[in-house]
Amino acid sequence: MWQEDRHQRIRALLSTLQRVSTERIMADLGVSRETVRRDLLDLEALGELRRVHGGAIKPADEAPIAERAHTRVKSKTAIAKAAIGLIASGQTLFIDAGTTTAALAEELAKLANLTIVTNSIDVALKMRGAVDQTETANEVILLGGSISDRAMATTGATTVLDIQRYRADMALLSPVGIDHRHGATNYDHAETEVARAMVANADRVVILADYSKIGQRSRISYCPVDRIDVLVTNKKAAEAADFASLKKKLEEIVLA
Structure with missing residues (x-):
């Protein structure tokens, strides 16, 4: 054969x-x-x-986003709160679409003087009008593109081209999985291209991944381990088989 x-x-x-x-x-x-x-x-x-x-x-896929929104909520909220400590006033941030980054947006909405560049409609809505419209209010930029059929987010070539117009201090991204060999991985091709473009145009990369994603690998790698500056995860992640190998390769891990 x-x-x-x-x-x-x-x-x-x-x-x-x-x-x-x-x-x-x-x-x-x-x-x-x-x-x-x-x-x-x-x-x-x-x-x-x-x-x-x-x-x-089969390679890991994600459950529908409406279903994921109700899973490991406390873990995602803890990650979001911990990630805030990495962010400084005046920074420009790339944020991709996902339930963990939606939790991050709720925390970012309490801050001011940030520029948020995102393809997530959910993130943009959570940020909009959260701070009084003064000179220190956050600026929220929603990237153009086609609406994804998997999530309330823009994707496609237009989105990727739009990302290339900006240079961010930090990209905060939530993958399907992260392991020590392949780095951050996603399932959907269009979502992966958005994340990859954000990585390419950011000075620092912060991966937000709850404990269930540690040691997991999905179909497409978009950020190798040596390009990840910080992994923000839960304390329970230390129990994962791949955690020790990840820890050896990553510059910084924040346990929430």
Whole structure:
């Protein structure tokens, strides 16, 4: 069986089963364990699966944002409050879309004299009118682009081009997962391109990731570990298997 045929069969198994064992692939394809191992390595490199002990699973996706908004709320709020300590008056901040960054916006709304550049409609609305309109009020810039079908946010080529008009002191981003090998990763291509552009145009990168995201990897890497200046997470993250490896590679970790 040709390699591409094997890859297609593995994709079909994962699409049906979500998780598939090495033995099942060997039996279905009639190939050796070593051939399966090579195929899984190839497909993992393409971001089409994640290898686990004994087989493979589909790469991590996120639940709908309306559902995520009600999960680990205390953890996300704690991260948002901790991240405020990294921010100084007069700074320009990139903020992407997500439930953790929405929690951050609620905390930022209590501050003043910041410029917020975001693709998140939720973040923009939380920031709007939160401070009296004086010379120290926050300026909120909502990036142009197409409305995502996954979240209340703008995405696409127009959004990425819009980001390139700005230079931010800091990008505060919330990924699907973060691990010591691949850095910050996302599932959706359009959202990833927005985050990647923010990383490229920011002096510092702050990753906001609750404890459940530590050691997790999604389909697309947008920020390698050596580009992350600060990881803000929960104290419970120290229990994650990948935490020690992350700690060795990151310049700073803030535990909320």
